[in-house]
Amino acid sequence: MIENLCGWIAQAGVSPPRAALKGTQKADWLVIGGGFTGLSAAHTLAELHPGSRIVIVDRQRAAQGASARNSGFVVAYERPEPDELAGRPLNAKYHRVTAIGKAASDEVRQRVATLGIQCDLSDAGYFFAVHDPAKLEEAETQLQTLREAGARAELLGGNVLSQRLGSTFYQAAIWCGGGNGLLQPAKYAKGLLDSLPGNVSLYENTAISSLERMRGGYIRARSDNGDIEARQVIVCVGAFLPRVGVKDRAVFPLELSASLTRPLNEDELAQLGRAAAWGVLSTRAAGATLRLTRDQRLMIRNTVEYRHRDLAGRALAARRARHLQGLQRRFPWVTDAHLQFTWTGHLSATRSGEPRFAKLEHGVYSAAGCNGSGVARGTLWGRLLAEMASGGQSALLSAVLENARPGWVPPRPFFDIGASMRLRYEARRATTES
Numbered sequence: 001m002i003e004n005l006c007g008w009i010a011q012a013g014v015s016p017p018r019a020a021l022k023g024t025q026k027a028d029w030l031v032i033g034g035g036f037t038g039l040s041a042a043h044t045l046a047e048l049h050p051g052s053r054i055v056i057v058d059r060q061r062a063a064q065g066a067s068a069r070n071s072g073f074v075v076a077y078e079r080p081e082p083d084e085l086a087g088r089p090l091n092a093k094y095h096r097v098t099a100i101g102k103a104a105s106d107e108v109r110q111r112v113a114t115l116g117i118q119c120d121l122s123d124a125g126y127f128f129a130v131h132d133p134a135k136l137e138e139a140e141t142q143l144q145t146l147r148e149a150g151a152r153a154e155l156l157g158g159n160v161l162s163q164r165l166g167s168t169f170y171q172a173a174i175w176c177g178g179g180n181g182l183l184q185p186a187k188y189a190k191g192l193l194d195s196l197p198g199n200v201s202l203y204e205n206t207a208i209s210s211l212e213r214m215r216g217g218y219i220r221a222r223s224d225n226g227d228i229e230a231r232q233v234i235v236c237v238g239a240f241l242p243r244v245g246v247k248d249r250a251v252f253p254l255e256l257s258a259s260l261t262r263p264l265n266e267d268e269l270a271q272l273g274r275a276a277a278w279g280v281l282s283t284r285a286a287g288a289t290l291r292l293t294r295d296q297r298l299m300i301r302n303t304v305e306y307r308h309r310d311l312a313g314r315a316l317a318a319r320r321a322r323h324l325q326g327l328q329r330r331f332p333w334v335t336d337a338h339l340q341f342t343w344t345g346h347l348s349a350t351r352s353g354e355p356r357f358a359k360l361e362h363g364v365y366s367a368a369g370c371n372g373s374g375v376a377r378g379t380l381w382g383r384l385l386a387e388m389a390s391g392g393q394s395a396l397l398s399a400v401l402e403n404a405r406p407g408w409v410p411p412r413p414f415f416d417i418g419a420s421m422r423l424r425y426e427a428r429r430a431t432t433e434s
Contacts, residue, residue, distance in 0.1 A: 007299070287433030
């Protein structure tokens with residue numbers, strides 16, 4: 001039986017457990033969710049309000065949910081879509097969104113430096129790579145667009161690309177640096193958790209089920225074994241706003257699964273040509289994400305599904321088999337014995353690709369819909385939510401609010417059917433890249 005065990009978390013280690021909430025607590029600020037966004041929000045609130053009591057609650061263990069389980073790409077520059085290329089109708093929007101992405105990437109670096117977090121952060125960029133060159137359309141115009149936005153970008157192929165990645169599988173790639181980076185996501189999340197200031201209290205294994213208005217301006221957050229009464233609430237639970245009693249028709253969950261190998265030995269590294277650590281993103285939504293980590297492991301993520309519950313048992317074993325097939329297409333010498341960890345995690349997505357970032361009602365704020373860029377944007381959103389809730393204003397906050405148009409999600413079961421069909425279509429489009 002395959003155990004759903006995240007390799008990133010296993011490597012990072014766990015922080016001392018915190019107690020679950022019991023009884024009634026009062027706070028000036030309540031943050032629901034202990035991932036990148038919630039932890040970043042708590043840090044910012046503590047900086048802005050050093051005399052206030054700030055409480056975080058997480059329904060499981062903090063810093064071990066979706067944030068710790070992602071692939072660890074620090075995204076400043078997204079690969080431009082056809083309508084976003086230089087001279088096209090959405091090029092100006094691409095530059096606006098990229099300005100936010102660059103600020104988000106800088107936010108991660110500032111947190112890492114200020115808090116002294118050891119998370120294997122690399123500024124070496126990463127690759128948008130394809131096996132089928134036809135799936136890297138208008139590559140020269142993509143280069144132009146990325147460079148105009150401030151990125152460093154190179155088009156690579158042939159032996160040069162094979163030597164960089166240690167594999168002949170990929171036929172063409174755009175390397176993109178100047179802000180794009182990689183890190184170990186569980187170490188980063190744990191670092192944010194372990195460095196929380198003294199005026200922040202954390203309760204784990206505490207599932208908030210509803211938010212209720214009280215007299216005197218307080219909001220009561222209810223859980224099975226206790227309540228928290230707070231004046232301001234920041235909700236950072238990704239695609240699961242309904243779990244805390246907040247109705248939402250903008251964000252939906254996608255489940256991804258990944259596997260991580262044991263460290264490669266000297267002979268295996270020689271077959272890779274002793275390539276330096278790298279990351280690869282597919283140009284197709286359902287294509288494979290791969291990394292060669294700093295500690296010389298291979299990671300692959302090549303499944304994406306519309307699901308609300310974690311895979312387990314035979315279903316997880318079937319995804320692990322797909323991971324192995326994907327690795328063997330690139331590195332034929334990899335065997336099942338190489339795979340040390342296999343796990344699942346949820347990504348919060350929106351129809352437009354833009355976030356759900358808003359003041360939901362008086363005293364309640366939320367951000368969700370990372371769309372695969374949660375390391376950087378989640379960190380930035382946490383700061384901006386805290387600043388917005390504190391009455392702050394900035395050009396960056398205004399830009400995020402202006403861009404926060406996630407699109408409407410139809411009710412179930414209509415959306416369930418449509419989302420499943422769309423993902424099957426994307427999987428067919430990505431067959432050569434999985």
